[in-house]
Amino acid sequence: MYVSDMNSALIKSIEGKKKELDRLRPLPKAILEKLREQFYLEWTYNSNAIEGNTLSLQETDLVLRQGITIGNKSLREHFEVINHKEGIDYLEKVIKKKTSISLNLIREIHGIILKNIDDEEAGVFRRTNVRITGASHIPPNAAKVYNLVEELVEWYYLNHKKLSVPELASWFHYKFVFIHPFIDGNGRTARLLMNLILMQEGYPPAVILHLDRRKYYRVLREADKGNPLGFMDFVGKSVERSLIIYLNSFKIDSKDNKQGYITLKEATKHCNYSLEYLSLLARTGKLSAVKFNRNWMTTIEAIQTYLEEVT
Structure with a gap:
């Protein structure tokens, strides 16, 4: 199962666009800052919405930029927004310091995601067995979680140079949610880790859209049954989408370049x-x-x- 499974034409397209983006470097700071702001908002909104957060894109923006409390919305939903953005800020520090992916780093990211929501479980590997609603996959026994996450980190370093960056990020995401190492917040943590891998290599973050939620869960279920191709390509298309947005933002004349x-x-x-x-x-x-x-x-x-x- 753990071999290259992303469509080769898609990988070629992604890597071609990444080379194109690299040729445009250094990127204009003002445009880059605006893009980052747009992406981080979109990423926070979509990642939370996938998990059931009901704050709209505009409400998410108000919470982040103006610290406004939205009426008729739970305190938890507000913390989910604040924590997710803090999680992204933490990734930026990790990238700047060139910190390696490790068990502690994974727990640190999860700790941020559940801060003020469930402080007892924040950054703590689950101690009980769980079942995922609507999924046929039963996550591994809680007693195995620590070793499985350790093996996942080892797998990452073994395959760091063997797989393309989009494949490595996609596989890490899938393997992480397969283990389901925490009681809550696994999806958000998986998407942060996936994007950490991409961003460390100079890719823009891939935003999995709330609109694609049903497809996202469907391809995850197919991967659980031993058919990972759909999931790999699904993530690959999200990576490609982000590259297209970046390229079209930095190109002076992008009329014929909408991809x-x-x-x-x-x-x-x-x-x-x-x-x-x-x-x-x-x-x-x-x-x-x-x-x-x-x-x-x-x-x-x-x-x-x-x-x-x-x-």
Whole structure:
């Protein structure tokens, strides 16, 4: 099972875009800072929303940037937002200091995720057996968790130079959630660790969208049954999406460089919605879309996904 399983054409496409991005370095600081802000907000919102947090993208932004408490939302949901952003800030320090991935680092990240939510379990490997709702996979016995995480770290170093960066990050994510080392917060921690691996190698963070939640869980279940290809490609496409956004932000003339993205006006041809309604869906995070300069762009696949969600 633990071999290269990502589609070779996808890897080639990702690595080609990464080389293109590297050629543009050093990247303009002002644009880079704006992108980081956009990505960290999107990453925090989506990662929490996947786990059931009901704060919208705009509410998440208000909590992070203005420290506003949102009415009718739980204290836990507010802490999930604050903690996740703190987790990202911690990753940046880890990258700057070139700290190695270790058991302690994993516990440290998880400790941040559950801070003020469940301080007793924050950064502590689970001591009880668990079952995941809606999944056929039963996580390993609690007594094995410590050794399994230790083996995962060893696996990471053994394969660090053998696998491509996107494959390494994807596999680490999958293997981590397979072990399910903590009582709570495994998904958020897995996505932070996945992005740590990517960011250490100069990749932008890959944001798994809340809109793709059902597909995300489906490909995870398929991987549990011994078919990891769907999951690997799913993560690979998230990596590619981030690279496309970065490239289009740094290129001076990106009119013909949208890499599969279409304008919302073009998108109206693929559904029965008006431009105004699609714009509303994009702004509220209900339609997977990205902003290139001032224009919202989406993909035909995103339109189809939204239509499937509402029908």
